[in-house]
Amino acid sequence: MKEYRSTKEDSLEEFVKKCKECGLKITPQRISIYKEVLNSENHPSAEIIYRRIKRIHPGISFDTVNRTLLTLSEMGLLEIVEGSGDVRRFDPNNKNHHHFRCKKCGKIVDFYNESYDKLEVPDYLKKKFIINKVRVLLEGICDNCINKTQD
Amino acid sequence: MKEYRSTKEDSLEEFVKKCKECGLKITPQRISIYKEVLNSENHPSAEIIYRRIKRIHPGISFDTVNRTLLTLSEMGLLEIVEGSGDVRRFDPNNKNHHHFRCKKCGKIVDFYNESYDKLEVPDYLKKKFIINKVRVLLEGICDNCINKTQD
């Protein structure tokens, strides 16, 4: 079986398809933003993406970037990271994964764990709510911050 | 075994003790804020707490409320809810629990699940990071929003 969204080409195809499904127009800005965020390793904020996109579209407005990112997340093409009241950050990782979050520096680290992936949702919750996502969130102090504290 | 922080009286005692441990002064404002947030059912923002506290301390500033809430969370007496780039919200629930979050309205619902409580953290993460908290985060649409959509 072909892996879901395995290459950038597949990715773009899928994007175009998804836009049409949703009745959204395919604009150069959207394509650039989509590609940029999908290639981001660490969970970028709208501001970060904005600065990168400006190199391609110098006249683009922050609002367009931000709005597009929100649109993409509504389309299910990326997710909003569960933060803690800091700036909103986006998660382009479409593989099933989980998060570690550093309390000190706010860094979010993706990790993979099969047993976490298999977690069952309690029946009474399934009945009451529509559940789209199950994610384990670890919180603590990252390696960098541990070392810093020792100084 | 006596349950940890089971009553309001215990709670206040513990608060005073904890403040002293941390070298923090016990002020009427702090006590009020602490009590207020601990009695909050649904995860309040600083703004919400501020409005409630004003009924007791009409002259209190927002900054004091916000700063105090952040202090309390640093002391480990409450937690910051993992949101999605919206306003910072606080979680006074000190029992081991997990969260469901509604994508539409942003509501956070606490729930309890023993098997989730027992989740093991992978060794390689334990070695690299200090892990303080393991929480399962479910995401989807809540009952209210499901009904609204049907209109």
Added chain:
DNA sequence: TCCTAAATAAGAATTATTACTATTTAGGTT
């Protein structure tokens, strides 16, 4: 090619959060 609703740019407005500073106060000391 034309048309129209959707999308964008630009900047204003709003909202959330943090910083600054003069004043007050908790709590230790005498």
Added chain:
DNA sequence: AACCTAAATAGTAATAATTCTTATTTAGGA
């Protein structure tokens, strides 16, 4: 009980983040 001092607070001001407004442009269907 009065005094002292560092910490905490009130009252803004400043900053940062996010959303809104409006005139203009454009994607994509007719």
